[in-house]
Amino acid sequence: MxxxxxxxxxxxxxxxxxxxxGTPHIATATxxxxxxxxxxxxxxxxxxxxxxxxxxxxxxxxxxxxxxxxxxxxxxxxxxxxxxxxxxxxxxxxxxxxxxxxxxxxxxxxxxxxxxxxxxxxxxxxxxxxxxxxxxxxxxxxxxxxxxxxxxxxxxIEMRLAGIQPRPVLMVVGHQPLVAVGPGTYLDELLMLAHGRNIADFSTQSWPRLSL
Structure with missing residues (x-):
């Protein structure tokens, strides 16, 4: 997460x-x-x-x-x-x-x-x-x-951001290799909720590898 x-x-x-x-240990039957x-x-x-x-x-x-x-x-x-x-x-x-x-x-x-x-x-x-x-x-x-x-x-959060124009965003989850958040993932969903426009949504992969 x-x-x-x-x-x-x-x-x-x-x-x-x-x-x-938290709460203390809970004993099970065993x-x-x-x-x-x-x-x-x-x-x-x-x-x-x-x-x-x-x-x-x-x-x-x-x-x-x-x-x-x-x-x-x-x-x-x-x-x-x-x-x-x-x-x-x-x-x-x-x-x-x-x-x-x-x-x-x-x-x-x-x-x-x-x-x-x-x-x-x-x-x-x-x-x-x-x-x-x-x-x-x-x-x-x-x-x-x-x-x-x-x-x-x-x-x-959705209510506070209502009416705000989405901004292009690239979320990177790995650096070697460079791995981005792709479409259809929960991170992509969170980007949209935060009014971000995922610039890696062109990919057919959930976690596309990118090259610079």
């Missing part, structure tokens, strides 16, 4: 604003919940809804909030390390449908490890994913409140 100043201010910042409102997160946005959501203390492992790209950097790493969200995940004895593994290797997820499921794969393809999908994650980790009300807060603040 931390893919640029605009997004940090609109969506990631809304999630981050909820840090510190003991304390142990969560492995496969993506930065999942990790941030878990902390935002108050389940941060139950996160026992994260992807190598997870670096927020700061305490996440001390947690064991289980590889990338595209190719997670199965052995590293199993060693953490998770009660649930949570990742993204759009970026995870589903073969690895199926392998975890075959071993009897609970998984939850959520969608981040649009703002509406992200809001739904927050609630799904909250339901999975026993933080339904906190997740519902967070999703509602995001919807409310995004609506407020």
């Amino acid at each position: 931390r893919s640029g100043p605009l997004v940090a201010g609109i969506l990631a910042g809304l999630v981050g604003a909820s840090f510190g409102c 003991g304390t919940r142990r969560i492995v997160s496969l993506a930065p946005s999942v990790t941030e959501t878990l902390f935002a809804v108050g389940a941060g203390a139950e996160v026992v492992g994260v992807s190598q790209y997870c670096d927020y909030p700061p305490q996440v950097r001390r947690l064991p790493k289980i590889g990338s969200f595209i190719t997670p390390n199965i052995e590293a995940i199993i060693a953490l004895r998770p009660t649930v593994v949570i990742g993204l449908l759009t970026s995870s290797d589903l073969r690895e997820i199926h392998a975890l499921q075959a071993m009897g490890i609970a998984t939850l794969m959520v969608d981040d393809g649009s703002v509406a999908a992200i809001e739904a994913s927050i609630e799904k994650i909250g339901n999975k980790v026993g933080r339904s009300q906190a997740a519902h409140n967070l999703a509602g807060q995001i919807r409310s603040q995004l609506s407020g």
Whole structure:
């Protein structure tokens, strides 16, 4: 979720604003919940809804909030390390449908490890994913409140920007190689919400590589 100043201010910042409102460990039927997160946005959501203390492992790209950097790493969200995940004895593994290797997820499921794969393809999908994650980790009300807060603040932004002429914008999410936000992504949706006109919307790819 931390893919640029605009997004940090609109969506990631809304999630981050909820840090510190957590609740203690919640005991499950078999003991304390142990969560492995496969993506930065999942990790941030878990902390935002108050389940941060139950996160026992994260992807190598997870670096927020700061305490996440001390947690064991289980590889990338595209190719997670199965052995590293199993060693953490998770009660649930949570990742993204759009970026995870589903073969690895199926392998975890075959071993009897609970998984939850959520969608981040649009703002509406992200809001739904927050609630799904909250339901999975026993933080339904906190997740519902967070999703509602995001919807409310995004609506407020739309109202404040009503009538403003869209400006051409290029959002870059990678530098080597140069990767931009393309059409049909949630970042493209946020650009439009912020009255930006994505100059990379000509591409047929969601994350086009550009040359200077």
